[in-house]
Amino acid sequence: MRYAVIVAGGAGTRLWPLSRAAHPKQLLSVVGGRSLLRLAFERLVGVVPPERIFVCAGSVHRDAILEHLPELPHDNFLGEPLARDTANAIGLGCALLARRDPDATVAFVTSDHVIEPIDEFHDALRTAFDVVERDPQVLATFGIPPSSPHTGLGYIERAEPYRPGEPLAGGEVFAVSAFIEKPGLEAAREYYASGRYLWNSGMFVWRADTLLRELETFLPASHAGLTRIAKAWDTPERDATLREVYTSLPKISIDYAVMEPAARGEGAARVVVVPMAVDWLDVGSWPALARTLENDSSQNAANTVTVLVDSEGNIVVSDDPEHLVATVGLRDTIIVHTRDVTMVCPKNSAERVKDLVARVHDAHGGRYS
Amino acid sequence: MRYAVIVAGGAGTRLWPLSRAAHPKQLLSVVGGRSLLRLAFERLVGVVPPERIFVCAGSVHRDAILEHLPELPHDNFLGEPLARDTANAIGLGCALLARRDPDATVAFVTSDHVIEPIDEFHDALRTAFDVVERDPQVLATFGIPPSSPHTGLGYIERAEPYRPGEPLAGGEVFAVSAFIEKPGLEAAREYYASGRYLWNSGMFVWRADTLLRELETFLPASHAGLTRIAKAWDTPERDATLREVYTSLPKISIDYAVMEPAARGEGAARVVVVPMAVDWLDVGSWPALARTLENDSSQNAANTVTVLVDSEGNIVVSDDPEHLVATVGLRDTIIVHTRDVTMVCPKNSAERVKDLVARVHDAHGGRYS
Numbered sequence: 001m002r003y004a005v006i007v008a009g010g011a012g013t014r015l016w017p018l019s020r021a022a023h024p025k026q027l028l029s030v031v032g033g034r035s036l037l038r039l040a041f042e043r044l045v046g047v048v049p050p051e052r053i054f055v056c057a058g059s060v061h062r063d064a065i066l067e068h069l070p071e072l073p074h075d076n077f078l079g080e081p082l083a084r085d086t087a088n089a090i091g092l093g094c095a096l097l098a099r100r101d102p103d104a105t106v107a108f109v110t111s112d113h114v115i116e117p118i119d120e121f122h123d124a125l126r127t128a129f130d131v132v133e134r135d136p137q138v139l140a141t142f143g144i145p146p147s148s149p150h151t152g153l154g155y156i157e158r159a160e161p162y163r164p165g166e167p168l169a170g171g172e173v174f175a176v177s178a179f180i181e182k183p184g185l186e187a188a189r190e191y192y193a194s195g196r197y198l199w200n201s202g203m204f205v206w207r208a209d210t211l212l213r214e215l216e217t218f219l220p221a222s223h224a225g226l227t228r229i230a231k232a233w234d235t236p237e238r239d240a241t242l243r244e245v246y247t248s249l250p251k252i253s254i255d256y257a258v259m260e261p262a263a264r265g266e267g268a269a270r271v272v273v274v275p276m277a278v279d280w281l282d283v284g285s286w287p288a289l290a291r292t293l294e295n296d297s298s299q300n301a302a303n304t305v306t307v308l309v310d311s312e313g314n315i316v317v318s319d320d321p322e323h324l325v326a327t328v329g330l331r332d333t334i335i336v337h338t339r340d341v342t343m344v345c346p347k348n349s350a351e352r353v354k355d356l357v358a359r360v361h362d363a364h365g366g367r368y369s
Numbered sequence: 370m371r372y373a374v375i376v377a378g379g380a381g382t383r384l385w386p387l388s389r390a391a392h393p394k395q396l397l398s399v400v401g402g403r404s405l406l407r408l409a410f411e412r413l414v415g416v417v418p419p420e421r422i423f424v425c426a427g428s429v430h431r432d433a434i435l436e437h438l439p440e441l442p443h444d445n446f447l448g449e450p451l452a453r454d455t456a457n458a459i460g461l462g463c464a465l466l467a468r469r470d471p472d473a474t475v476a477f478v479t480s481d482h483v484i485e486p487i488d489e490f491h492d493a494l495r496t497a498f499d500v501v502e503r504d505p506q507v508l509a510t511f512g513i514p515p516s517s518p519h520t521g522l523g524y525i526e527r528a529e530p531y532r533p534g535e536p537l538a539g540g541e542v543f544a545v546s547a548f549i550e551k552p553g554l555e556a557a558r559e560y561y562a563s564g565r566y567l568w569n570s571g572m573f574v575w576r577a578d579t580l581l582r583e584l585e586t587f588l589p590a591s592h593a594g595l596t597r598i599a600k601a602w603d604t605p606e607r608d609a610t611l612r613e614v615y616t617s618l619p620k621i622s623i624d625y626a627v628m629e630p631a632a633r634g635e636g637a638a639r640v641v642v643v644p645m646a647v648d649w650l651d652v653g654s655w656p657a658l659a660r661t662l663e664n665d666s667s668q669n670a671a672n673t674v675t676v677l678v679d680s681e682g683n684i685v686v687s688d689d690p691e692h693l694v695a696t697v698g699l700r701d702t703i704i705v706h707t708r709d710v711t712m713v714c715p716k717n718s719a720e721r722v723k724d725l726v727a728r729v730h731d732a733h734g735g736r737y738s
Binding site (some may be wrong): 017079284305307309310319323324325326327328329330333335337340341342343344346348349352353355356359360363364368 | 386406646674676678679687691692693694695696697698699704706709711712713714715717718721722724725728729732733737
């Protein structure tokens with residue numbers, strides 16, 4: 001059977017003060033009033049039925065997420081007592097699903113992006129499920145055909161077309177030569193020009209048991225810990241075991257722990273990449289989120305009432321659509337208003353909002369962060 | 370008897386969005402939580418008793434001002450149905466007080482400034498009252514010894530010392546050669562260097578009947594209208610007469626209507642100037658108001674909770690002292706937060722806030738202005 005797990009771990013501190021520890025990025029309204037988590041959930045429906053969709057996120061967000069996704073069965077929320085990166089979040093999903101259904105084939109998707117058109121997403125997802133169902137040894141990942149020589153993303157170098165036998169219904173599938181971490185600009189330009197490189201989407205499809213076996217090879221400590229947790233899951237010991245075991249797991253990404261060595265042929269599985277020809281918009285920072293908002297004729301992007309006189313290139317966001325933001329003579333500045341915090345910074349300091357949140361936390365504890 | 374009238378007409382639109390049409394500048398908390406109006410009132414006490422202090426301001430602000438100054442007798446609020454500039458505000462005060470007390474000697478003071486030290490203010494005020502009580506034909510004004518060649522203020526050129534007879538208890542008094550409108554920089558430097566010029570404070574002391582006689586000479590339409598209003602004041606016709614007559618008066622300043630021609634000897638009165646050696650801080654704009662706030666080591670001035678990372682020379686004001694304003698990499702920017710409006714502009718656009726308010730009013734009526 002086909003399953004899907006939305007991995008919704010990140011806090012999204014670069015979107016502070018709209019994102020908070022208690023109200024992470026995935027729950028913010030971004031596109032047409034829908035949150036990234038809602039968008040990720042709706043994207044899956046049609047390929048995987050709601051009762052087989054799971055969400056893996058911080059335990060503290062359980063109530064907010066269940067309220068946010070009323071279609072999600074409560075047992076399908078997989079709470080992490082604290083974040084141990086994607087190798088363990090994904091490993092936990094596989095360990096639990098493998099016990100429930102020994103033949104479980106699972107898609108792991110992110111909720112950090114706006115992805116369009118959805119049909120392309122569906123086609124790529126179905127292709128990956130098809131490949132994995134024919135060849136249980138396959139670890140399938142998705143690669144986005146690059147639209148620019150982006151230096152903020154990892155790349156996947158594809159090799160020869162993957163042909164396990166008769167042709168697949170969906171699009172092409174390729175073997176993978178290598179996973180490449182964020183490149184410098186010169187390398188990125190080369191990758192972009194060559195046509196053989198794809199952006200690493202951080203999304204995957206595989207059989208739960210196949211991933212667990214690879215995890216046992218490459219990251220035995222996590223494999224052992226996650227197996228213990230899965231055994232305790234449907235017992236009264238779940239929370240105590242999670243707290244004791246999960247928090248002690250090594251913090252490491254699935255790319256680094258499994259995909260890179262597997263692509264080098266160091267495990268038993270084969271890694272393939274399914275191209276997913278979509279617009280893939282990371283809304284992890286204010287300038288990125290602003291791309292989802294309407295622009296006026298002076299390149300000001302806003303989601304609230306504004307009066308912007310002789311002002312250009314600003315980003316204006318409020319959690320209250322009736323709050324007026326007024327500026328005169330202002331250029332390239334980000335203004336974010338919430339009930340208890342106002343954040344202002346030049347656009348070119350957008351990445352430093354992360355540091356700002358840390359300073360706010362140092363000064364005021366959790367009060368404003 | 371000695372009286373005082375605080376002329377509190379201006380809206381203070383350059384302090385928007387803290388100042389609003391319904392909550393003008395004079396009522397804003399500025400120094401130690403006290404408003405400019407409160408400061409002006411407390412400055413007078415000691416020279417003029419509270420029951421002989423009056424406030425002349427827009428009728429719409431009556432309730433707010435009476436609540437703000439509980440010591441003020443309700444009859445001492447002189448409401449203007451709309452602003453007709455200082456000649457009529459001051460003329461109204463004189464017309465009403467002359468009917469109440471034919472020997473009324475009245476100080477007219479502004480509420481636009483922070484003035485320190487108060488002792489100097491008191492000394493100058495007493496000197497002016499003394500001069501006017503000895504010589505009923507005198508129109509006394511106050512001049513601030515300039516601390517810079519300011520081009521945003523009018524100047525008073527003093528002439529020979531004024532000596533009506535025996536020496537006065539207080540400081541020096543001078544005859545006036547001329548009132549000068551805001552000068553260019555070169556002229557301002559000359560005035561500043563010469564020592565013979567004083568800043569025009571816009572504050573005065575004179576007998577009510579003397580001013581009315583000058584007004585009859587120089588501005589007979591206002592004199593006639595204000596006389597009609599004064600006659601109707603203690604009758605049921607007050608409001609109707611005010612609405613009908615006051616609104617039709619010519620809009621003109623007391624300097625232009627009376628002081629300038631009187632200083633040229635065109636009337637029956639003599640104009641003198643009493644130097645008032647005070648720090649005289651106009652808090653009519655955000656940069657000016659910021660001088661009343663504490664600065665951090667990076668020249669950021671704030672009245673609320675802030676976390677300002679790598680940020681210099683900013684002005685941060687909130688109507689809620691627990692609202693956090695956080696910035697990173699921001700320079701020389703004004704941020705003003707209120708419950709329903711956030712205003713952001715570069716410091717060098719501070720004077721344009723006036724235009725911004727007009728645009729907000731055009732777009733949203735009175736909702737945010």
